[in-house]
Structure formats: structure tokens, C-alpha cells
Amino acid sequence: MSNPSEPGHGRPEPGLSAIMSERRRLTNLAYRLLGSLADAEDVVQETYARWYAMSPQRQEAIDSPGAWLTTVAGRICLDLLGSARARRERYVGQWIPEPLPDRTEWISGRPGAGTVDPADRVTLDESVSMAFLVVLDAMTPAERVAFILHDVFRYPFAEVAEIVGRTPAACRQLAASARRRVRTPQPDAASAARRAEIVRDFKQAWEAKDIDALIGLLDPEVTATGDGGGLANAAPHPIEGAGQVARFFVDRSVAGAGVALVERTVNGQPGLVARLDGVTVSVMAFDVTGNRIQHIWAVLNPDKLRSWTAG
Numbered sequence: 001m002s003n004p005s006e007p008g009h010g011r012p013e014p015g016l017s018a019i020m021s022e023r024r025r026l027t028n029l030a031y032r033l034l035g036s037l038a039d040a041e042d043v044v045q046e047t048y049a050r051w052y053a054m055s056p057q058r059q060e061a062i063d064s065p066g067a068w069l070t071t072v073a074g075r076i077c078l079d080l081l082g083s084a085r086a087r088r089e090r091y092v093g094q095w096i097p098e099p100l101p102d103r104t105e106w107i108s109g110r111p112g113a114g115t116v117d118p119a120d121r122v123t124l125d126e127s128v129s130m131a132f133l134v135v136l137d138a139m140t141p142a143e144r145v146a147f148i149l150h151d152v153f154r155y156p157f158a159e160v161a162e163i164v165g166r167t168p169a170a171c172r173q174l175a176a177s178a179r180r181r182v183r184t185p186q187p188d189a190a191s192a193a194r195r196a197e198i199v200r201d202f203k204q205a206w207e208a209k210d211i212d213a214l215i216g217l218l219d220p221e222v223t224a225t226g227d228g229g230g231l232a233n234a235a236p237h238p239i240e241g242a243g244q245v246a247r248f249f250v251d252r253s254v255a256g257a258g259v260a261l262v263e264r265t266v267n268g269q270p271g272l273v274a275r276l277d278g279v280t281v282s283v284m285a286f287d288v289t290g291n292r293i294q295h296i297w298a299v300l301n302p303d304k305l306r307s308w309t310a311g
Helices: 016-020 023-034 037-053 056-060 065-090 130-137 141-152 157-164 168-181 189-207 211-217 242-251
Strands: 218-227 259-266 269-276 279-289 292-299
Touching: 016 065, 023 037, 023 065, 023 141, 037 065, 065 141, 065 157, 130 141, 130 279, 130 292, 141 157, 141 168, 157 168, 189 211, 189 259, 189 269, 189 279, 189 292, 211 218, 211 242, 218 242, 259 279
Parallel strands: 218 292
Antiparallel strands: 259 269, 269 279, 279 292
16 A cells, blocks of 8 residues: 555655654544544554564565555554444543644643654644544544545545455445535635634623623524533533523633633634633634534543643
């Protein structure tokens, strides 16, 4: 299998540096497939463990180490996605993908992570927006893997088939089915600025407990979802409708509660971070279409907030 991230089809220069240079691409792939940076890092670690478990002779016999690493990482992710539904049944409340900070906001909360910044290894583009990841999470494992490998990473279906374990024609159908679920926005500088402005207006209206202003910013069919994972207080079910969502936020006003609400980039999009006594307690992502907020995702589970700075 060829490596789309490198020109040509020849074998990369052998050696530790050539092998380790694949880490960023593998992390990008695994995060998009799993929606969890922690799980993505574990997948990459396992992939490298399998590489170094081979004898030097077996390593030398592999024409494209980069392609081998991608195949192994993709298959590990596929297995994890297959068991994810059972794990989700045991998850308390709603499950939201792990939010990613901008590189300037990152801190390491994982033992042994060292000084390498994982934010430098995950490209913050439309394919990691919370709206995109939530749609991916509704796909079957095979759909998700085929779609991400082909449509995001540009692998040909013949190579996708090696990872998914199906024919190229079947993988083409999987990607087409997944593609129908995705609404792909085409942002420009103006729309990005407008999204940031709407999130700022939401913040100010929330702090002012201005329910009418909040309703004016929300789509009539807006949905707000919270993820506490049983470790933080969050609504057990999504809240729907502009009036209900506005009332929910007004009733949980941050004013006078010692909570600082700050504007931050969340998965490459304008978002909000709530901090209490310098500790990040919630990260909010928004899906803004036109001039209205369609979806709000609030991650409160502290296990998913380890990559965010304390202040």
C-alpha cells in the first residue's frame, strides 16, 4: 500500500527517524477515527510496539514501512470502533468526542507524554470540527474507516480494502453511504469571523442572563448536549429547542459562581472554555450555520479535559 503523504511509491529511507516521522500522520488518522486523543495515542503506541516486535529481517522485507504502519493502525482502530458500542452502553450520560485545544492552549495530562505537543501532531481543520466528529460517530465502523481513509486522507479504495478487509467496490459503497451523512461546510475568512462573533455574543448574553438575546442567537431547533461521563454534573439527555436551551443556560448562569468564561479555539472552531479557580471544568463547541447556533456540545468529563491548560 502506498503512502499518500509522501510523493512516489518508493520505499522511505530506513531507520528510526523515517519510522518515527510517520507518528503525526498516524495520530491524525487515529484521532479522526476514534474521536479521542488519548485512544489515538494508545493506538500509535501499539502500532509502533508491533513494528519493533518484528525482527530486523522482517522489517527489512517490508517495502513501505509507512504503509505498513498505516495498515496496522487502521486495523487497530477498526477493532476499537467495533467494541465502542458496547463501551458506550456502559457510559454514563451522553458521549461527545474529546475536544482538542489550539496548540497555544495545550498541556500534557498523560503520564510519560514528555514534551512533545500532540496539538502539533493533529491538524486542526474541518475534519476535526466537533460537528464533523459527531456525524462520524453515527457511522458504522467500516463506513467511518473507509470514509476517513478515502475522503480525508485520499487513499485509493484498493488500499482502503486492505485495511477494512472488504473489496474495493464494497469500500466505495461504504464511503458513499458515509458521505451522504456529512454536511460539508465551505468556510471562508468572513464566515469564520462571523462564527466567532456569534459565539462571543452567546457568551455575553449568557453572562448577562439575557434569555431573549440567547433565543435570538439560537436556531429554533437547536440541540445542546452535555458529556459529564458520570464524573461531572451534566444533563442526561440532549436539550432541544431555542427556548429550552436558552432557559437551561440562564438557569445555570456563570455570573457570580466564580466561573471564568473565555473564548478559545475548540477543534479548530470558535468555542468557549469555563474555568473555576483556574481549572478547566467545561469546554464548549458550537455548530453555527448562517447566523444561528444549531448545536452546542459541552464536555465536562474531566478525563476528556486533560489536554487543556489550567489557566
